[in-house]
Amino acid sequence: MKEINDLALQTVQEKAKLLRQDIIRMLGQSGSGHTGGSLSAADIVACLYFWEMNVDAANPGWEDRDRFVLSKGHGAPVLYAALAEKGFFPREQLATLRKLGSPLQGHPDMRKLSGVEASTGSLGQGISWAVGMAMAARLDNRNHRIYTLLGDGELEEGLVWEAVMAAGYHHLDQLLAIVDYNGLQIDGRLSDVMSPEPIADKFRAFNWNVLEIDGHDCRQIMEAFNAARQIKGAPTAIVAHTVKGKGCSFMENRVEWHGTAPNQEQMEKARVELGK
Amino acid sequence: MEKQATRDAYGKALAELGELHQDVVVLDADLSKSTKTADFAKAFPERFINAGIAEQNMIGMAAGLAASGKVVFASSFAMFAAGRAFEIVRNSLAYTRLNVKICATHAGITVGEDGGSHQSVEDIALMRSLPNMTVEVPADGSSARLALHALYDRPGPAYLRLGRPSVPTIYPADMDYEIGRAIELRSGKDATLIGCGIMVARCLEAAEQLSRQGIELSVVDMHTIKPLDEEMIIRKARETGAILTAEEHSIIGGLGSAVCETVCAHYPVPVFRMGLNDVFGQSGSPEELMQYYGLTTDKIMENIQLLLKTK
Numbered sequence: 001m002k003e004i005n006d007l008a009l010q011t012v013q014e015k016a017k018l019l020r021q022d023i024i025r026m027l028g029q030s031g032s033g034h035t036g037g038s039l040s041a042a043d044i045v046a047c048l049y050f051w052e053m054n055v056d057a058a059n060p061g062w063e064d065r066d067r068f069v070l071s072k073g074h075g076a077p078v079l080y081a082a083l084a085e086k087g088f089f090p091r092e093q094l095a096t097l098r099k100l101g102s103p104l105q106g107h108p109d110m111r112k113l114s115g116v117e118a119s120t121g122s123l124g125q126g127i128s129w130a131v132g133m134a135m136a137a138r139l140d141n142r143n144h145r146i147y148t149l150l151g152d153g154e155l156e157e158g159l160v161w162e163a164v165m166a167a168g169y170h171h172l173d174q175l176l177a178i179v180d181y182n183g184l185q186i187d188g189r190l191s192d193v194m195s196p197e198p199i200a201d202k203f204r205a206f207n208w209n210v211l212e213i214d215g216h217d218c219r220q221i222m223e224a225f226n227a228a229r230q231i232k233g234a235p236t237a238i239v240a241h242t243v244k245g246k247g248c249s250f251m252e253n254r255v256e257w258h259g260t261a262p263n264q265e266q267m268e269k270a271r272v273e274l275g276k
Numbered sequence: 277m278e279k280q281a282t283r284d285a286y287g288k289a290l291a292e293l294g295e296l297h298q299d300v301v302v303l304d305a306d307l308s309k310s311t312k313t314a315d316f317a318k319a320f321p322e323r324f325i326n327a328g329i330a331e332q333n334m335i336g337m338a339a340g341l342a343a344s345g346k347v348v349f350a351s352s353f354a355m356f357a358a359g360r361a362f363e364i365v366r367n368s369l370a371y372t373r374l375n376v377k378i379c380a381t382h383a384g385i386t387v388g389e390d391g392g393s394h395q396s397v398e399d400i401a402l403m404r405s406l407p408n409m410t411v412e413v414p415a416d417g418s419s420a421r422l423a424l425h426a427l428y429d430r431p432g433p434a435y436l437r438l439g440r441p442s443v444p445t446i447y448p449a450d451m452d453y454e455i456g457r458a459i460e461l462r463s464g465k466d467a468t469l470i471g472c473g474i475m476v477a478r479c480l481e482a483a484e485q486l487s488r489q490g491i492e493l494s495v496v497d498m499h500t501i502k503p504l505d506e507e508m509i510i511r512k513a514r515e516t517g518a519i520l521t522a523e524e525h526s527i528i529g530g531l532g533s534a535v536c537e538t539v540c541a542h543y544p545v546p547v548f549r550m551g552l553n554d555v556f557g558q559s560g561s562p563e564e565l566m567q568y569y570g571l572t573t574d575k576i577m578e579n580i581q582l583l584l585k586t587k
């Protein structure tokens with residue numbers, strides 16, 4: 001059990017703020033990309049990379065590292081911001097997001113960018129990779145953990161539930177899946193499009209351990225990570241209640257910010273709200 | 277010059293079809309604003325079903341609706357409609373000859389910044405390999421609209437390949453459009469350019485420029501990849517003795533392959549295939565990517581010079 005002291009909490013909160021600032025800057029510079037879902041995941045990703053996971057930028061292929069698979073690959077900006085801050089590549093490269101020849105592709109590409117564990121973007125596939133990675137860890141008698149982040153809309157893909165079924169059946173307790181439960185997909189609210197709800201009950205039915213938390217409360221996120229480590233014999237799902245666009249009031253809970261990048265004026269407005 | 281994206285023309289035409297025919301049902305997979313089925317959804321909400329982010333189930337449901345007498349138009353990005361759902365398209369639609377039209381937008385590299393994971397450069401090959409499947413790749417908005425109406429009138433499974441960016445309007449709204457009949461846009465004796473989709477306008481431009489240098493090219497819009505207008509291909513092979521194909525797709529399995537198969541079997545002549553040379557796409561602006569992968573008017577002109585040397 002890792003202790004959650006004030007310093008740890010303050011650190012992840014500051015990192016989450018930095019990730020949000022980077023996300024806005026990167027997307028503003030690229031002129032296209034997915035703003036809402038990057039911002040909703042910022043606290044979760046900050047807690048993963050700056051508290052929970054064991055990774056080493058100097059040794060990205062280290063066999064005992066923890067793995068993170070961004071199953072909702074369109075959230076690439078939040079992952080890139082975290083990897084840059086971790087030192088996997090120079091921060092200046094963030095400015096090349098989505099540009100021709102950049103290793104920072106529109107969706108994460110493991111063959112182009114250090115620190116990216118899986119090439120995702122086609123929804124539903126990342127969690128299958130994560131299940132395979134957890135199986136490999138067990139086969140090799142290694143203790144590292146596998147983390148994957150899914151969108152709530154992504155849960156509509158049948159492949160997700162094939163993976164969830166397999167992980168439950170195989171008792172993969174090294175696997176942790178986090179759902180970014182922001183209630184929105186592209187065409188509207190989950191409840192108006194094709195809802196996968198109730199979400200927690202579905203994971204339970206597939207023999208997972210389930211925790212429900214506020215996905216913007218870093219203490220709750222860290223406590224859930226701690227709790228998940230104690231569970232043996234079953235994978236854990238964290239259903240994290242979030243707000244799409246979190247941190248920029250004019251983007252929060254607005255479906256039109258799913259796949260829109262901020263213009264100059266909106267970048268300024270966001271900068272005022274996010275600081276820096 | 278007027279411009280329109282083929283997906284925009286599709287969205288408008290779909291709403292027209294809904295007005296004309298009560299049996300039209302439209303499905304989408306959480307991309308209705310991008311695929312433009314949103315126009316239909318707004319006009320006929322009771323005949324629009326959002327499958328959510330579940331392309332395989334969308335195609336499966338389409339089969340059930342079609343088996344119950346509906347004429348189904350199902351849309352998503354080409355990557356997911358043709359790629360993700362492929363085996364369901366194969367067994368539930370093509371094997372069964374059900375009346376479902378897969379209308380896939382954001383095909384090819386002009387998806388742009390989303391990158392290689394979203395750029396379908398193999399969908400023509402996949403769809404063309406299926407018995408019973410009709411495959412249409414319209415070059416502009418006018419022909420996209422007419423292709424959609426023609427597909428309604430032609431029972432059976434079909435794949436309509438549409439693009440994201442605006443493209444020059446080549447045809448008048450009242451053109452003659454027939455599935456399976458290629459359109460000869462220009463007649464010249466030195467070689468033939470056969471294109472589909474976004475490449476047709478570029479072929480025309482290249483032919484016009486080369487004509488000023490005394491090279492006279494034929495230009496054919498091969499909007500139907502299946503059933504292929506073999507008669508046109510054989511006649512142009514005979515008349516001009518060399519063919520260049522151009523498509524926003526892999527050179528493996530698409531238009532270029534289809535043309536090669538035909539000339540090899542019936543009237544062998546040199547064929548130069550332009551397309552993606554067995555590589556995936558990447559992030560970049562649509563036009564930057566067209567440059568990077570050599571799908572430009574200039575490249576067509578360059579390659580024609582090479583082709584003419586082999587004649």
Ligand SMILES: Cc1ncc(C[n+]2csc(CCOP(=O)(O)OP(=O)(O)O)c2C)c(N)n1
Nearest residue numbers: 037121122123151152153154184185186306
């Ligand atoms: C297989 C597949 N189908 C469709 C898409 C297009 N798409 C990208 S993001 C998205 C909506 C995702 O919603 P959600 O999972 O809730 O993500 P978030 O709200 O966290 O951004 C869709 C439909 C895709 N990337 N992959």
Ligand SMILES: [Mg+2]
Nearest residue numbers: 152153182184
């Ligand atoms: Mg969501």
